[in-house]
Amino acid sequence: MLRRLLTRRWLTWLLIAVVWAVACVFLGRWQWHRYEGKSLSQHQVSDNYDAPPVAVTTILPDKRSKLTPNDTWRQVKLVGHYEPAKKLLVRNRPNDGYFGYELVIPFRQDDGPTVLVDRGWIENGRTAAAPETVPPTPSGTLTVVGWLQPGEQATSNKDVPGQVSSINLDRIATLTHDDLLTGGYVLMRTEKPAAPATRKGLAALPKPTPGTYAGINLSYALQWWAAAVGGILFMLYRCWKEEQEAVHGPRPPKPKKPKKVRIWDEEDA
Structure with missing residues (x-):
């Protein structure tokens, strides 16, 4: 062979x-x-x-720390206050088949770094240039629980006042002049005290599917x-089969099975 x-x-x-x-x-x-x-x-x-929330610094101990894939969607708890004057709208964000904005605001912790918080989604206004209304930012000391997310790649450097094209943390830190944690941001789940309900309030982003x-x-x-x-x-x-046929000759074909005679064929004969 x-x-x-x-x-x-x-x-x-x-x-x-x-x-x-x-x-x-x-x-x-x-x-x-x-x-x-x-x-x-x-x-x-x-x-x-749904794991118990932990402090951000247990996962991202300093500004240069990067969020690892294993820690994405970890729940964290923040205590401090928003900086409403520095809020931004992230444009062209989908939610349940519709496009709108996500509202991101720096959150200054009482004991820890300033973290960008994504408070949720707002639908487009009459045009896609801006939403009709932006829900007010709650003031005072708040407790925010949410999920850690990695920052996004910058998709455009085109500046629109009060808007960004992606959640690029370095870019947002430059725009807000904040010493912002750039290793990840927090997608809000709850905040206490809760913000007052409005007719066109923030919509929660859907739970991720695995x-x-x-x-x-x-x-x-x-x-x-x-x-x-x-x-x-x-x-x-x-x-191997070709070699066997060359040495021993081709295998003889199998004999044909006799044709089965049906009862009505015998009767017709």
Whole structure:
């Protein structure tokens, strides 16, 4: 069989099988990475979303600290006051199929760094240039509980007074002239005392979904890796079968089964 495998024809098929196996290995790795990403996302939502709130500094001890994927959606508690004069609207933000604004305001803690808080979503006004009204910011000492989120990439440097295009923490720190924590911001869940209700108040952003079941990507990865081995084994089997036929001759065909005679065929005869 080895001598037959080293012929030009079978070396070509071997090369094709190896290329197929390499492609399957890379496709399997791609599905494996998707599985890991989905598993991490599901872990963040299931384990962090309703975990007891902690101080921000236990996760981001200083301004240069960066929020890790494992700490995304961790609940934190802030005690202090808002800086309403520095509030900003983040434009073109979706919520339940509609576009509007998210209202972000620096929150100065009594004992800790100033943190950007996303208080929620406001619908567009008559045009997309600005909302009809912006709910008032509660004053005095407040306790805010929310989820830590990583900052976003800057999408535009175009300045609109009182608005930004993304929650880019470095950009917002420059606009507000605040010594802002840039490792992450807080998506508000509750604030006490609660702000008075208004006709067009803030809408909460929807709870994140953990995404599609991660196990399906693991299954795809295993299938691709099995296909990598299967392609080479199939090629080797065909080579072995050809060698057996060359040595022992082709296998005789199986005899045909006799045609089954039906009762009504006998009666017609």
